[in-house]
Amino acid sequence: xxxxxxxxxxxxxxxxxxxxxxxxxxxxxxxxxxxxxxxxxxxxxxxxxxxxxxxxxxxxxxxxxxxxxxxxxxxxxxxxxxxxxxxxxxxxxxxxxxxxxxxxxxxxxxxxxxxxxxxxxxxxxxxxxxxxxxxxxxxxxxxxxxxxxxxxxxxxxxxxxxxxxxxxxxxxxxxxxxxxxxxxxxxxxxxxxxxxxxxxxxxxxxxxxxxxxxxxxxxxxxxxxxxxxxxxxxxxxxxxxxxxxxxxxxxxxxxxxxxxxxxxxxxxxxxxxxxxxxxxxxxxxxxxxxxxxxxxxxxxxxxxxxxxxxxxxxxxxxxxxxxxxxxxxxxxxxxxxxxxxxxxxxxxxxxxxxxxxxxxxxxxxxxxxxxxxxxxxxxxxxxxxxxxxxxxxxxxxxxxxxxxxxxxxxxxxxxxxxxxxxxxxxxxxxxxxxxxxxxxxxxxxxxxxxxxxxxxxxxxxxxxxxxxxxx
Numbered sequence: 090x091x092x093x094x095x096x097x098x099x100x101x102x103x104x105x106x107x108x109x110x111x112x113x114x115x116x117x118x119x120x121x122x123x124x125x126x127x128x129x130x131x132x133x134x135x136x137x138x139x140x141x142x143x144x145x146x147x148x149x150x151x152x153x154x155x156x157x158x159x160x161x162x163x164x165x166x167x168x169x170x171x172x173x174x175x176x177x178x179x180x181x182x183x184x185x186x187x188x189x190x191x192x193x194x195x196x197x198x199x200x201x202x203x204x205x206x207x208x209x210x211x212x213x214x215x216x217x218x219x220x221x222x223x224x225x226x227x228x229x230x231x232x233x234x235x236x237x238x239x240x241x242x243x244x245x246x247x248x249x250x251x252x253x254x255x256x257x258x259x260x261x262x263x264x265x266x267x268x269x270x271x272x273x274x275x276x277x278x279x280x281x282x283x284x285x286x287x288x289x290x291x292x293x294x295x296x297x298x299x300x301x302x303x304x305x306x307x308x309x310x311x312x313x314x315x316x317x318x319x320x321x322x323x324x325x326x327x328x329x330x331x332x333x334x335x336x337x338x339x340x341x342x343x344x345x346x347x348x349x350x351x352x353x354x355x356x357x358x359x360x361x362x363x364x365x366x367x368x369x370x371x372x373x374x375x376x377x378x379x380x381x382x383x384x385x386x387x388x389x390x391x392x393x394x395x396x397x398x399x400x401x402x403x404x405x406x407x408x409x410x411x412x413x414x415x416x417x418x419x420x421x422x423x424x425x426x427x428x429x430x431x432x433x434x435x436x437x438x439x440x441x442x443x444x445x446x447x448x449x450x451x452x453x454x455x456x457x458x459x460x461x462x463x464x465x466x467x468x469x470x471x472x473x474x475x476x477x478x479x480x481x482x483x484x485x486x487x488x489x490x491x492x493x494x495x496x497x498x499x500x501x502x503x504x505x506x507x508x509x510x511x512x513x514x515x516x517x518x519x520x521x522x523x524x525x526x527x528x529x530x531x532x533x534x535x536x537x538x539x540x541x542x543x544x545x546x547x548x549x550x551x552x553x554x555x556x557x558x559x560x
Contacts, residue, residue: 093493093494093497094493095493096488096491096492096493096495096496097484097485097488099493099496099497099500100168100172100173100488100489100491100496101484102500103168103172103496103499103500103503104165104168104172104173105470106500106503106504106507107161107164107165107168107503107507108165108466109463109466110161110507110511111158111161111162111164111165112462112463112466113459113462113463114154114155114157114158114161115158115162115229115232115233115236115282116278116281116282116285116458116459116462117154117282117285117286117289117459118151118154118155118158118229119229119230119232119233119279119282119283119286120282120283120284120285120286120287121147121150121151121154121286121290122151122199122222122225122226122228122229123226123229123230123283123286124147124286124290124313125144125147125148125151125206125222125225125226126219126222126223126225126226127313128140128141128143128144128147128309129141129144129218129219129222130219132144133215133219139305139306139309140309142306142526142527143306143309143310143526146306146524146526147290148206148207149521150518150521150522152203152207153514153517153518153521154518155199155203156514157511157514157515159200160510161507161511164503166188171489171491171499172488172489172491172496173477173487173488173489174489174490175486175487175488175489176477176482176487176488178256179255179256179257179478179482179487180243180256180257180477180478180482181256182256182257182258182259183242183249183257183258183259183265184239184242184243186259187235187238187239187242187265187266188235188239190235191232191235191236191239194231194235195228195229195231195232195234195235196228196232198224198225198227198228198231199224199225199227199228199229199231199232200228201224202221202222202224202225202228203225205217205218205221206218206221206222206225209221230279233275233278233279233282234275237271237274237275237278238265238266238267238268238271238275240274240469241268241270241271241274241275242265242266242268242271243473243477243478243479244268244270244274244339244340244469244473244479245268245269245270245271245339245340245479246268246478246479246480246481247261247264247265247268247269248260248261248262248263248264248265248268249265251481257478257481269335269338269339270332270335270336270339273328273331273332273335274332274469276328276332277325277328277329277332277465280321280324280325280328281325281458281461281462281465282462283317283321284317284318284321284322284325284425284458284461285458285459285461285462286317286458287314287315287317287318287321287458288314288318288425288451288454288455288456288457288458289455289456289458290310290313290314291310291311291314291315291318291451291454291455292314292451292452292453292454292455292456293307293310293455293522294307294308294309294310294311294312294314294451295307295311295447295448295449295451295452295455296452296522296523297310297525297526298311298442298448299445299448299449299452300525301525302442302443304525304526304527306526306527307525307526308442310526311441311442311448311451312436312441312442314451315428315429315432315436315441315451316432318425318428318429318432319429319430319432319433320429322422322425322426322428322429323426323429325422325425326422326426329422330385333385333386334386337386337387337394339479340472340473340479341395341399342395342397342399342400342404342405342406343406343411343468343472343473344386344394344395345394345395345396345397345399345405345408346365346397346405346406346407346408346411346412346472347411347412347415347468347472348360348382348386348394348412349363349365349372349375349408349412350372350382350394350395350396350397351365351370351371351372351396351397351398351408352396352398353393353394353395353396353398353399354383354393354394354396355383355391355392355393356379356380356383356390356391356392357380357382357383357386357392357393357394358375358377358378358379358380358381358382359377359378359380359381359382359385360372360375360376360377360382360412361376361377361378362374362375362376362416363375363376363377363412364409365408365409365412366409367397367402367405367407367408367409370397370398372408372412382394403475404475405475406471406472406473406474406475407471407474410467410471411467411468411471411472414464414465414467414468414471415464415468417460417461417464418461418464418465418468421457421458421460421461421464422461424454424457425454425457425458425461428447428450428451428454431447431450432447435447
């Protein structure tokens with residue numbers, strides 16, 4: 090008879106599986122909502138119909154992504170009660186209100202104005218519609234604020250005490266929300282969301298430019314996306330470095346796993362590639378740059394970096410997973426910076442819309458943001474092990490009293506249903522992206538003055554044979 094893994098490992102795999110599906114949708118919708126706000130603002134300012142076509146093109150895609158994000162998030166949250174009831178009981182006084190604030194102040198905001206954003210073009214004036222778009226964009230960012238606050242508190246807990254039954258009790262809400270790692274995680278994640286969206290938009294624009302380099306909406310997508318890549322990717326490198334320094338201060342064992350470093354070292358080398366071996370407490374086949382880890386982490390050529398041997402084996406994260414997940418994220422970041430700089434060179438030479446190699450590279454890198462986000466979350470969550478609340482509550486102590494067969498059965502059902510439902514959703518989203526964005530006219534802007542709220546006539550909007558509305 091087949092021996093099942095432990096209930097703890099299966100519960101962790103189930104949560105990892107569901108959050109991997111979930112996180113790609115908010116990462117996309119956060120950036121896409123802001124992009125839609127910029128597009129609609131440019132249309133209102135210039136009157137150029139190509140901006141409106143591009144806005145409505147991505148609006149339908151945003152609706153799909155937002156819906157899949159909501160559904161996947163609801164399923165994931167149920168696991169707090171089914172598989173992680175002890176964790177929920179002990180951390181509920183802290184995490185429960187924060188999650189409630191996210192729903193009440195952020196999700197309701199974005200979901201409420203989403204209806205106006207999706208269906209209000211013929212119902213409300215342009216100013217009101219644009220305000221709704223801005224509220225959706227703000228709501229997605231505000232939602233990220235609360236979710237990142239929750240996760241950051243689990244990484245760097247602050248502002249609490251523990252009562253007689255082992256529950257975490259809030260002593261200072263400001264300290265809980267703005268815990269030591271929260272600002273760094275929030276900036277890092279929001280920039281990651283913007284980059285994820287930029288590379289999807291840029292890839293779709295490049296795909297259509299390869300078929301018709303004169304397509305104006307495709308040019309708008311490609312140009313705006315590469316401006317974002319060129320400006321934000323280098324900022325993300327800086328934000329990542331600051332986040333790493335914060336992690337070194339508060340989670341040094343995670344940094345040791347990231348570096349594949351087992352022995353505490355003055356002037357620690359940077360291990361570019363290798364195979365961390367937890368059993369033998371060494372990194373096999375290491376390719377190193379002398380002293381570079383110390384220089385990057387401590388800004389001192391001979392700075393001390395703690396190794397994993399400073400902690401007992403049972404208190405260490407699995408180094409191999411953390412080590413390689415981090416490197417995948419970094420490699421993708423380098424490619425993003427490279428494509429952004431390449432686009433600047435092509436822009437200066439006037440070849441941005443003619444460089445087919447650049448456009449093909451953008452298509453290939455279209456999913457890169459999702460891979461980087463998933464890799465980063467693996468580093469964050471696996472690097473926190475063996476704790477759910479870092480240094481205070483072990484994962485093994487957070488589990489519900491469930492049996493391995495029950496968790497295995499639900500995991501199998503999740504896998505089948507997720508691949509069917511979200512597979513179909515992603516397939517349909519890709520079909521939407523494959524539709525060529527067609528502007529009614531490629532002539533000069535024909536901006537109409539903004540009317541008072543609610544006075545835009547329904548007849549001002551028509552629909553062409555592609556199903557795209559135009560003013």
